[in-house]
Amino acid sequence: MVSNTRGSPVKALLVEDIAVCTFILSTMLHKFNCEIVVVKNGKEAVNLFLDGKKFDIVLCDKDMPIMSGPKAVEKIRALGETGVKIVGVPADDNAMEAFMTAGADVFVHKPMKLETLGTMIQEVINKKNIMV
Amino acid sequence: MAATMKLGTLGHAASMLSTGLLDEQFQKLLLLQDGSDPNFVAETITLFCEDGERTIGELTKQLDKRCVNFDEVAAFVHKLEGGSATVGAQRVKNTCIQFLEFCKEKSRDGCLKTLDTLRVVFYDVSGKFKAMLQLEQQQAEATK
Numbered sequence: 001m002v003s004n005t006r007g008s009p010v011k012a013l014l015v016e017d018i019a020v021c022t023f024i025l026s027t028m029l030h031k032f033n034c035e036i037v038v039v040k041n042g043k044e045a046v047n048l049f050l051d052g053k054k055f056d057i058v059l060c061d062k063d064m065p066i067m068s069g070p071k072a073v074e075k076i077r078a079l080g081e082t083g084v085k086i087v088g089v090p091a092d093d094n095a096m097e098a099f100m101t102a103g104a105d106v107f108v109h110k111p112m113k114l115e116t117l118g119t120m121i122q123e124v125i126n127k128k129n130i131m132v
Numbered sequence: 133m134a135a136t137m138k139l140g141t142l143g144h145a146a147s148m149l150s151t152g153l154l155d156e157q158f159q160k161l162l163l164l165q166d167g168s169d170p171n172f173v174a175e176t177i178t179l180f181c182e183d184g185e186r187t188i189g190e191l192t193k194q195l196d197k198r199c200v201n202f203d204e205v206a207a208f209v210h211k212l213e214g215g216s217a218t219v220g221a222q223r224v225k226n227t228c229i230q231f232l233e234f235c236k237e238k239s240r241d242g243c244l245k246t247l248d249t250l251r252v253v254f255y256d257v258s259g260k261f262k263a264m265l266q267l268e269q270q271q272a273e274a275t276k
Binding site: 017018019020021023024027028030031061063065090091092110111112113114 | 157160161163164169172175176179180182183207210211213214215217218219220232
């Protein structure tokens with residue numbers, strides 16, 4: 001069970017162009033009381049960071065129109081956003097190297113399990129609470 | 133099992149699981165449905181079916197072109213692969229994986245043959261999903 005008795009809700013950015021995946025991941029994130037922003041490609045994600053938006057966790061698909069997940073991760077890290085936890089969530093088996101080379105923290109092949117997401121959210125909460 | 137789903141619907145899902153049309157991921161999705169998300173499974177299934185139909189339409193158009201762009205074809209297949217993995221539509225996902233191999237080989241014939249298989253497999257699962265939703269709705273009406 002995810003516990004967050006001290007701090008503000010976890011801010012999650014979901015970068016995903018597949019509607020059903022967005023819906024399921026959003027439902028899961030809501031179960032952990034996350035504040036969720038959804039974008040449909042890597043460029044929109046990068047633009048949010050360029051606009052000064054802050055997130056605690058980013059869940060990112062790999063293959064998307066305009067800008068891919070790994071490309072977006074690379075650009076987000078290049079902006080100096082080293083604190084945000086970035087999770088690659090691709091459908092295919094060959095995406096791990098691309099995501100990890102780009103600077104993702106974790107790689108989770110679709111489908112994301114609720115328990116796996118819960119563990120990651122708890123890690124983010126624990127980290128936030130240490131920093132407070 | 134999801135407390136808010138009717139027994140008939142769960143029976144339908146169990147039969148799709150036993151025939152390999154769905155895998156254990158679908159069972160996990162059932163568990164996400166609760167009082168705060170009573171329509172979660174219905175919305176998930178609806179989105180999957182709508183997305184899937186659109187994607188199959190796009191794949192048909194792409195493979196109909198004189199000069200096929202296999203990267204674009206692969207992009208559409210990836211979308212369906214991702215959606216099917218997420219809802220537990222195992223046979224659709226596995227067919228997408230085969231499809232991607234033919235995209236890599238740039239084999240138009242291979243892609244066309246696999247698209248035919250994909251159509252059969254997708255419409256089989258989406259037809260059964262729609263029947264499940266209808267049954268759920270009828271049972272909901274009956275208990276009002």
